[in-house]
Amino acid sequence: MARFIERHPAWALIVIIAVAVLAWLVFAIWPPGLEAAIGRKRVFLNAVLNGITLGGLYFLVASGFTLIFGLMRNVNLAHGSLYLFGGYIGYAVSTWTGSWILSFIVAFIAVALVGVILQLAVFRRMEGQDLRQTMVTIGLSIVFADLMLWVFGGDFYQVQTPSWLIGPIQLPLLTAIKSSGEPVYLQYPLVRLVIFAASVVIGIAMWLALNRTRIGMIVRAGVDDRDILAATGVRIQLVFVLVFALGAGLAGIAGVVGGTFQSLSPGEDTRFLLASLVVVIVGGMGSIPGAALGAVIIGLAEQLGSVYIPTYAIVVTFLIMVLVLAVRPQGLLARR
Amino acid sequence: MLKGSLGLIALSSLLLSGTAFAQEKIKVGVTATLEGTYTVLGEDGMRGHQTALNVLGKKIGDKELEFIVASTDATPDSAVRAVRKLIEQDKVQILLSPLSGDEGIAVKNFAKTHPELTFVNAASGAQETTYVDPAPNFFRYNMDGAQWQVGLGKYAYETKGYRKIATVGEDYSFIYTQVFGLVLEFCGAGGQVTNRQWVPLGTKDFASVIAALPDDVDAIYLGLGGADAVNFLNQYQQAGGKAHLMGGSIMIDQTILSSKGSAKNALIGTIAASGQADTWEDPGWQKFVKAYQDSFPENKRFPSPSLLATNYYGSTMALILALRQVNGDLSNNQAKLKDALAKIEIDAPNGKIKLDSNRQAIGTNFVTEVVDDGKGALFSKVVKVIPNVNQTLGYDPAVFAKIGLPSRTVPECKKY
Numbered sequence: 001m002a003r004f005i006e007r008h009p010a011w012a013l014i015v016i017i018a019v020a021v022l023a024w025l026v027f028a029i030w031p032p033g034l035e036a037a038i039g040r041k042r043v044f045l046n047a048v049l050n051g052i053t054l055g056g057l058y059f060l061v062a063s064g065f066t067l068i069f070g071l072m073r074n075v076n077l078a079h080g081s082l083y084l085f086g087g088y089i090g091y092a093v094s095t096w097t098g099s100w101i102l103s104f105i106v107a108f109i110a111v112a113l114v115g116v117i118l119q120l121a122v123f124r125r126m127e128g129q130d131l132r133q134t135m136v137t138i139g140l141s142i143v144f145a146d147l148m149l150w151v152f153g154g155d156f157y158q159v160q161t162p163s164w165l166i167g168p169i170q171l172p173l174l175t176a177i178k179s180s181g182e183p184v185y186l187q188y189p190l191v192r193l194v195i196f197a198a199s200v201v202i203g204i205a206m207w208l209a210l211n212r213t214r215i216g217m218i219v220r221a222g223v224d225d226r227d228i229l230a231a232t233g234v235r236i237q238l239v240f241v242l243v244f245a246l247g248a249g250l251a252g253i254a255g256v257v258g259g260t261f262q263s264l265s266p267g268e269d270t271r272f273l274l275a276s277l278v279v280v281i282v283g284g285m286g287s288i289p290g291a292a293l294g295a296v297i298i299g300l301a302e303q304l305g306s307v308y309i310p311t312y313a314i315v316v317t318f319l320i321m322v323l324v325l326a327v328r329p330q331g332l333l334a335r336r
Numbered sequence: 337m338l339k340g341s342l343g344l345i346a347l348s349s350l351l352l353s354g355t356a357f358a359q360e361k362i363k364v365g366v367t368a369t370l371e372g373t374y375t376v377l378g379e380d381g382m383r384g385h386q387t388a389l390n391v392l393g394k395k396i397g398d399k400e401l402e403f404i405v406a407s408t409d410a411t412p413d414s415a416v417r418a419v420r421k422l423i424e425q426d427k428v429q430i431l432l433s434p435l436s437g438d439e440g441i442a443v444k445n446f447a448k449t450h451p452e453l454t455f456v457n458a459a460s461g462a463q464e465t466t467y468v469d470p471a472p473n474f475f476r477y478n479m480d481g482a483q484w485q486v487g488l489g490k491y492a493y494e495t496k497g498y499r500k501i502a503t504v505g506e507d508y509s510f511i512y513t514q515v516f517g518l519v520l521e522f523c524g525a526g527g528q529v530t531n532r533q534w535v536p537l538g539t540k541d542f543a544s545v546i547a548a549l550p551d552d553v554d555a556i557y558l559g560l561g562g563a564d565a566v567n568f569l570n571q572y573q574q575a576g577g578k579a580h581l582m583g584g585s586i587m588i589d590q591t592i593l594s595s596k597g598s599a600k601n602a603l604i605g606t607i608a609a610s611g612q613a614d615t616w617e618d619p620g621w622q623k624f625v626k627a628y629q630d631s632f633p634e635n636k637r638f639p640s641p642s643l644l645a646t647n648y649y650g651s652t653m654a655l656i657l658a659l660r661q662v663n664g665d666l667s668n669n670q671a672k673l674k675d676a677l678a679k680i681e682i683d684a685p686n687g688k689i690k691l692d693s694n695r696q697a698i699g700t701n702f703v704t705e706v707v708d709d710g711k712g713a714l715f716s717k718v719v720k721v722i723p724n725v726n727q728t729l730g731y732d733p734a735v736f737a738k739i740g741l742p743s744r745t746v747p748e749c750k751k752y
Contacts, residue, residue: 039548149545153374156566158597161574168576188573192543237412261574262540263566267372270542306535307544310507314536 055299056199060254062276064247070286080273081144086252115248284331365422372409374694384645388652412442437462437510459647466696482517489521505559516742543613561586583608590638624685634672
């Protein structure tokens with residue numbers, strides 16, 4: 001941090017000012033002039049929180065995608081199908097048993113198994129052949145989409161939110177002060193906060209596993225140089241299978257999350273594949289912190305865009321991607 | 337050897353069947369939104385189409401109808417692509433297309449490049465399709481979005497006592513047309529529309545849109561459909577929303593009312609208007625509902641047909657009846673068929689339908705309220721039936737033309 005300030009004093013100043021402005025926007029009571037110019041504070045705060053929580057969902061999908069890419073240099077374009085499959089499994093389990101938590105566990109295991117099968121039956125046979133893998137995964141995603149359409153039909157499915165998560169809670173953030181002097185606090189959907197907290201926990205756990213455990217050390221070594229790692233006697237194929245299972249399982253969990261606060265239907269697979277592609281391109285292919293940063297940026301851009309410039313909201317995400325590709329093509333937090 | 341003889345048998349039976357059923361076919365291309373946000377709407381549209389075939393049969397004199405289906409995703413380019421494929425590759429002679437508003441405008445324009453063919457609109461409801469520069473070979477047997485809102489504004493103002501409302505709608509022609517019809521009547525009665533929010537078709541995360549809804553209104557009008565509507569309701573419930581709701585024609589529809597999950601319960605008591613009402617007691621409607629229910633197993637359909645099923649049923653019915661009138665004669669650029677289509681009056685399940693000089697339907701509209709049938713299923717209950725609704729909504733055509741075409745900001749909230 002100190003070194004960054006020494007090296008780029010101008011940038012550091014801009015960042016500090018931006019953080020200060022943001023903090024003021026979040027915590028202060030807005031003067032009437034500002035409210036007249038850009039709308040009520042409640043709308044702004046909601047959009048920011050929505051962007052961050054949506055970023056949590058994007059992170060869950062994209063982290064698996066980027067993990068698999070980072071280790072195996074394997075662009076798995078069937079990742080969206082894994083997301084949707086996880087969602088459907090979660091729906092089936094939660095309606096059958098009535099347990100929301102259980103649906104996450106089952107979805108994780110089921111989709112991780114699909115990942116293991118994919119790795120063993122498909123990717124292992126075409127290691128290092130990028131183009132072939134890409135074509136095969138596109139083909140697989142189409143086959144999966146049609147199979148799921150066949151089984152689940154074109155309906156919209158929603159994973160039932162447990163009753164203790166339905167409804168809003170009051171956050172200690174002031175949005176306005178009534179003329180009577182009574183403060184008005186922000187109301188926010190509880191389920192989104194819980195899901196966001198869960199994705200933060202998963203993100204931190206992943207970071208710890210990668211940086212503090214032996215397995216993580218092997219995976220990181222594999223990311224740097226696969227061949228040397230294999231030469232040292234590590235059973236690299238086993239590591240590949242494990243990482244693929246974890247990445248796929250995360251997509252499955254994300255599917256249940258997506259099914260809880262949005263909905264599941266055919267077409268969601270490609271939407272989330274596209275979202276995770278954009279997220280990892282912005283954040284940097286193969287980097288977990290990059291996926292987190294990219295996810296929050298894209299989530300915020302979508303939500304703030306949909307409130308303040310609704311007509312062009314769709315374009316904003318792609319503008320960010322274009323900008324990143326133009327200025328820093330390797331992604332914001334890529335190591336190389 | 338065995339393979340060879342089997343192949344021979346198969347081949348000969350194919351030839352035999354060919355001679356046995358050699359009769360002229362009339363090829364009809366059908367499009368529906370079987371992908372994307374409106375998938376469920378497209379599927380139920382096709383159920384309505386199939387119901388019509390079950391009831392009316394496919395025979396036209398000694399000819400037989402053959403239907404070829406193509407899928408679209410509610411975008412205009414997907415509709416034109418599908419229609420072009422049906423014409424150029426499958427050589428269809430008649431089109432039953434499309435389902436959604438923007439698609440309708442595009443297909444109408446495309447119809448002009450094929451004046452020799454006949455286009456029967458399947459379900460699309462943008463006003464512009466038949467109001468501005470209509471194509472002489474494009475026929476629409478369903479009302480447009482504005483006609484489908486007739487009665488709602490007055491009912492909200494006079495009976496429900498709403499004075500100020502805000503609207504949230506998908507950002508495309510059909511919803512513009514719906515809001516057009518609503519605003520015209522509601523503001524004409526003296527109400528105020530304070531805020532109109534537009535979201536892109538296919539929006540998944542409505543949380544910020546919901547946060548931006550104004551608090552100081554009596555009701556919020558929702559012009560959403562398909563997956564968008566379900567997502568909105570789900571997130572509205574999570575945000576603890578409690579405002580009075582009003583619904584557009586594809587919002588208060590079986591496509592949404594029978595979605596899975598509890599979010600739809602927010603709609604109980606919501607008032608809406610549409611070209612149909614689920615619980616209408618008219619014998620023709622009840623017969624259609626029964627035919628629809630008998631055509632499909634219970635888990636492969638809605639409890640009661642959606643607006644899309646009704647529209648596809650009506651347009652298929654009009655086409656088959658007109659073809660029978662001319663005995664399947666498609667000579668001379670289908671002139672006889674076009675003539676018959678323009679003149680035909682059909683007894684559609686949702687009331688009598690005839691066409692005006694722009695080949696746009698004049699029909700019956702329904703104001704409805706959502707009720708729970710006691711077993712957890714939601715239906716739209718009839719509140720008011722309004723016959724003979726035309727495209728200018730009862731306005732003098734000259735006055736109507738001055739209002740302008742439906743868009744994000746048109747019409748203004750005032751009395752015209």
